[in-house]
Amino acid sequence: MAKDGGPGVTASDPKQAPEPPGAARASSMWGGRFAEATDALVQRVNASIGVDQAMAEDDLLGSIAHARMLMRQGILTEAEGEAMVAGLRQLLTEVRAGKVEWREELEDVHMNLESVLTQRLGPVGGKLHTARSRNDQVATDARLHLARRGAEVRGLVIELRRVIVRLAAEHIDVIMPGYTHLQVAQPVRFAHHLLAYQEMLERDQGRLEDALKRADVSPLGAGALAGTTFPIDRAYTAELLGFGAVAGNSMDAVSDRDYMLETLSALAILMMHLSRLSEELIVWSTSEFGFVTLSDAYTTGSSIMPQKKNPDVCELVRGKTGRVYGALMGLLTVMKGLPLTYNKDMQEDKEGLFDALSTASDCLRLYIGMLPTMRVNAARMREAASRAYSNATDLADYLARRGLPFREAHHVVGRLVATAIERGVPLEALSLEELRAEDPRIEADVYAALDLETVVDARRSYGGTARERVLERIAAAEAELAGLNDEGRP
Numbered sequence: 001m002a003k004d005g006g007p008g009v010t011a012s013d014p015k016q017a018p019e020p021p022g023a024a025r026a027s028s029m030w031g032g033r034f035a036e037a038t039d040a041l042v043q044r045v046n047a048s049i050g051v052d053q054a055m056a057e058d059d060l061l062g063s064i065a066h067a068r069m070l071m072r073q074g075i076l077t078e079a080e081g082e083a084m085v086a087g088l089r090q091l092l093t094e095v096r097a098g099k100v101e102w103r104e105e106l107e108d109v110h111m112n113l114e115s116v117l118t119q120r121l122g123p124v125g126g127k128l129h130t131a132r133s134r135n136d137q138v139a140t141d142a143r144l145h146l147a148r149r150g151a152e153v154r155g156l157v158i159e160l161r162r163v164i165v166r167l168a169a170e171h172i173d174v175i176m177p178g179y180t181h182l183q184v185a186q187p188v189r190f191a192h193h194l195l196a197y198q199e200m201l202e203r204d205q206g207r208l209e210d211a212l213k214r215a216d217v218s219p220l221g222a223g224a225l226a227g228t229t230f231p232i233d234r235a236y237t238a239e240l241l242g243f244g245a246v247a248g249n250s251m252d253a254v255s256d257r258d259y260m261l262e263t264l265s266a267l268a269i270l271m272m273h274l275s276r277l278s279e280e281l282i283v284w285s286t287s288e289f290g291f292v293t294l295s296d297a298y299t300t301g302s303s304i305m306p307q308k309k310n311p312d313v314c315e316l317v318r319g320k321t322g323r324v325y326g327a328l329m330g331l332l333t334v335m336k337g338l339p340l341t342y343n344k345d346m347q348e349d350k351e352g353l354f355d356a357l358s359t360a361s362d363c364l365r366l367y368i369g370m371l372p373t374m375r376v377n378a379a380r381m382r383e384a385a386s387r388a389y390s391n392a393t394d395l396a397d398y399l400a401r402r403g404l405p406f407r408e409a410h411h412v413v414g415r416l417v418a419t420a421i422e423r424g425v426p427l428e429a430l431s432l433e434e435l436r437a438e439d440p441r442i443e444a445d446v447y448a449a450l451d452l453e454t455v456v457d458a459r460r461s462y463g464g465t466a467r468e469r470v471l472e473r474i475a476a477a478e479a480e481l482a483g484l485n486d487e488g489r490p
């Protein structure tokens with residue numbers, strides 16, 4: 001690479017200060033067959049410690065399980081095994097306290113930790129890697145890490161579902177326009193609209209649980225790709241680490257990243273839902289709609305326009321959806337051309353996954369905090385629902401119930417709507433004579449049928465917006481949510 005350190009490297013950045021190619025470097029863990037040192041830029045790009053240090057705890061837990069198994073199988077002596085486990089436990093305390101210093105020249109978290117251990121224990125430390133490769137090690141770490149952080153996201157999805165159900169129950173009597181094509185369609189209960197998101201989140205939770213269930217398999221002991229010559233006990237390490245099963249094919253075990261893709265896909269769909277909710281809140285909080293007022297804590301002002309209150313949180317959640325999609329697309333693309341088994345391309349897997357997990361978890365927390373603090377402007381919603389002929393279908397249904405084929409009723413009402421629009425009044429402002437002039441089946445009881453509450457509560461079909469149906473869904477969701485454990489593995 002060029003003397004200037006290569007593209008993107010500036011001399012002002014001390015961390016990336018140029019070093020001459022082939023400069024003497026700390027001897028690497030795989031140094032045996034190499035006569036020359038690694039090029040400085042190669043070292044920087046090859047290193048994954050900046051990302052995989054997040055798995056340090058998982059790596060140590062995996063190593064402790066591996067060391068205990070080696071000892072139990074007589075591959076290590078009792079004294080060696082005990083010393084190793086004690087050294088690893090000590091390291092675990094230091095990692096948790098943020099006391100371990102990471103070195104880029106040691107490439108990744110696995111070699112960093114092994115190197116510290118070996119410095120402390122002497123040659124015994126070098127025995128930890130017996131019957132193991134970084135390939136099964138990284139796969140184990142990533143699955144352990146995912147189990148932990150995936151469970152956290154799942155817990156947050158459950159919490160947001162609870163927030164939404166509570167909000168729906170609180171606002172059961174608020175009526176708003178329902179939309180198709182963002183044009184007023186039929187009135188609905190605000191609670192019904194909110195509960196649509198609780199249904200989406202329930203599926204998101206299911207997808208996440210599914211992905212985590214399939215990820216719950218131990219690759220440890222697969223070795224580099226083909227298994228190992230040592231008499232290891234894979235079921236024992238799997239059990240120590242809390243895995244539900246042992247991967248049955250060593251080649252698949254080290255090269256499978258499906259579990260990451262499934263998780264990313266579940267997170268991408270979850271973010272898509274949060275993004276749609278964001279879009280609705282952005283629209284609803286405009287002065288034109290005025291359906292909701294977001295609290296000051298979750299909005300920002302403008303540096304120039306004093307009147308502004310911007311829905312940044314919603315916009316950020318909508319925007320951050322892009323990076324989660326990006327992580328999914330990125331990893332799908334990384335994997336698509338890879339021959340079995342491990343390829344260094346796969347080192348690119350973690351950054352996007354970790355970022356997607358943090359992004360989803362931040363966005364869920366934002367919504368868990370923001371939704372209960374939002375003001376619901378019931379009068380504005382009701383007024384908007386009363387405008388725009390949202391009860392036109394009900395007049396057609398009224399005629400259909402009196403024997404007129406629905407298609408014809410649709411035309412009759414269409415003509416009445418045209419008349420009302422011309423006059424600038426709602427349908428129910430037309431006189432009985434005017435209505436009957438279009439169809440004599442219309443009688444005085446039509447006005448009651450066009451009333452907003454009647455219109456909403458007439459939609460009593462299963463899954464509909466009638467008060468009693470919505471209350472049933474709230475009760476069902478509350479019962480389901482009360483029985484859920486939102487911590488640990490599903």
Ligand code: ARG
Binds near residue numbers: 108134344348
């Ligand atoms: N840092 C590597 C990764 O994240 C660990 C596995 C390295 N394996 C290897 N054969 N170089 O993928």
